[in-house]
Amino acid sequence: MAIAVIDEDGSTTALSTTPAAAEDDKSDDEITRLRGEIALRRQRLDSSLNQLGHRVSEDLDWRRQVAAHPWMVLAGAALVGFAIGRLTGPRRPATLLLHESEPV
Numbered sequence: 001m002a003i004a005v006i007d008e009d010g011s012t013t014a015l016s017t018t019p020a021a022a023e024d025d026k027s028d029d030e031i032t033r034l035r036g037e038i039a040l041r042r043q044r045l046d047s048s049l050n051q052l053g054h055r056v057s058e059d060l061d062w063r064r065q066v067a068a069h070p071w072m073v074l075a076g077a078a079l080v081g082f083a084i085g086r087l088t089g090p091r092r093p094a095t096l097l098l099h100e101s102e103p104v
Contacts (some may be wrong), residue, residue, distance in 0.1 A: 058064060066073050
């Protein structure tokens with residue numbers, strides 16, 4: 001059942017006297033509140049993801065890392081050079097190997 005109320009400015013407003021309508025209003029308010037909360041959380045998540053993406057791109061920028069840690073980069077390059085030198089080190093010619101294995 002609905003009751004029409006006439007306001008001072010002449011407009012009419014329908015009011016419901018049934019409990020179901022009051023519950024509908026509460027649930028509509030709750031839905032509106034939850035949608036607002038979801039939107040706020042999405043904005044916060046979007047902001048966090050943007051910050052994380054920016055930080056990861058900075059951390060993976062090799063130029064920035066070289067500028068921030070030049071001695072570490074130099075030590076790493078020396079270590080890599082040493083390892084490559086050991087793996088591909090000087091080879092003896094086959095003729096020297098034959099002469100060394102022959103008895104003197």
